[in-house]
Amino acid sequence: MVSDEVRFIFNTFSFLIWGGLVMWMAAGFTMLESGSVRTKNASVICLKNVGLYSVAGIAFYLIGYNLMYVDVGSVIGSVRFLYGPSADEIALLGGNAEAEAAVVANGYSVMSDWFFQMVFVATAASIVSGALAERVKLWSFFAFTLVLTAVIYPVVGAWTWGGGWLSQLGFQDFAGSTIVHGTGGWAALAGLLVVGPRRGKFRKDGTVRATPPSSIPTVTLGVFILWFGWFGFNGGSVLALGSVAEAVSMSNVLVNTNLGGAAGFIAALALSRPILGRVDLLGGLNGALGGLVAITAGPDIVQHPWALVIGAIGGIVCIAAMRLLEQLRVDDVVGAVPAHLFAGVWGTLAVSIAAGGNIGVQLLGVVSVGAFVFVLSWLLWMGLEKTVGVRVSDRVEQLGQDVAELGMEAYPEFVIMPEDDEA
Secondary structure, X not given: OOOHHHHHHHHHHHHHHHHHHHHHHHHHHHHHHHHHOOHHHHHHHHHHHHXXXXXXXXXXXXXXXXXHHOOHHHHHHOOOOOOOOOHHHHHHHOOOHHHHHHHHHOOOOHHHHHHHHHHHHHHHHHHHHHHOOOOEOHHHHHHHHHHHHHHHHHHHHHHOOOOOHHHHHOOOOXXXXXXXXXXXXXXXXXXXXXXXXXXXXEOOOOOEOOOOOOOHHHHHHHHHHHHHHHHHHHHHHHOOOOOHHHHHHHHHHHHHXXXXXXXXXXXXXHHHHHHHOOOOHHXXXXXXXXXXXXXXXXXXXXXXXXXXXXXXXXXXXXXXXXHHHHHOOOOOOOOHHHHHHHHHHHHHXXXXXXXXXXXXXXXXXXXXHHHHHHHHHHHHHHHHHHHOOOEOOHHHHHHOHHHHHHOOOOOOOOOOOHHHOOO
């Protein structure tokens, strides 16, 4: 048996290390998105991803975490708007050894938990970024991100992980197929409907103009980084590493996460020809993400074959949804809504098949979260549209946001003019 102090250290270390891996997913989203867009918009994608991570971190610190985990009445009553270490932790850092027992009894450092929860909210915001790439205004997007991470996501989290009404009904979502990925997917879908498709994406006759990625290797690298970060996403959601049972559980979670992503890729690639009309690498890559999203709701299941089934169906759902959105003339640049929303819905419902969840409660959770996030997001997008606007001008879209808004190019050519040649 390990001591309480050792358990405290391992639990805290787990939050910090896994949180760092989830933060690394921000780099994966950046690579995925910048490789998916045309080169004339890649710099803005990089700026948006660093910006949204920064906005999310500050908003969740100032407002979001308290809404998600702290009783609102007590927060207002004590005028406590900033989250920080506990009084015992502050005393311990100040040299008060008597506070150590109280700190250890908590099981983990308070701020390590905050950090781990914060990187999840940044992930939800990243989903929106990719879907609306190449035509959404930069500051309108940041304004939406602020509300999403300060209010919308924390309310969903309060209903579930914060011990709210859905949690009390028995809703199960281990690491966030609906809470994180579904929230990001619904917010992105609302934005897609308000902002509209890119210029020329859909022809007048209803056919779709192909907009291939500018860098397939970059997209592939992004998917691998996201896959790697997913081990922190799901593994860290065990929320403890202070006992043998918790170490075994975490091992199972990581294996199931890997199996889900692999099965999603293989299934999506195998069915890409009948669904998309071609053997499609990008469909396979999105299928991997769909498999990872799907298994996220229940990666703690013991029977590993279920992870293969759930991940494979998640990959198929993803590419089928990609085709559906094209037919509905909804332009999702990176396939964020199919991968995160559609596959997330499947994964959340699959918990009732493989992990003992109640199908009625799971369905209620999906519908209630979807209605809340979509309606609030749509109203917010419409409010921004009516005030500052959400879409760049036709000229900016044609020139590219990099040159028009930043005055720079992601891949500038180095040209020597005759007058510059010293020879």
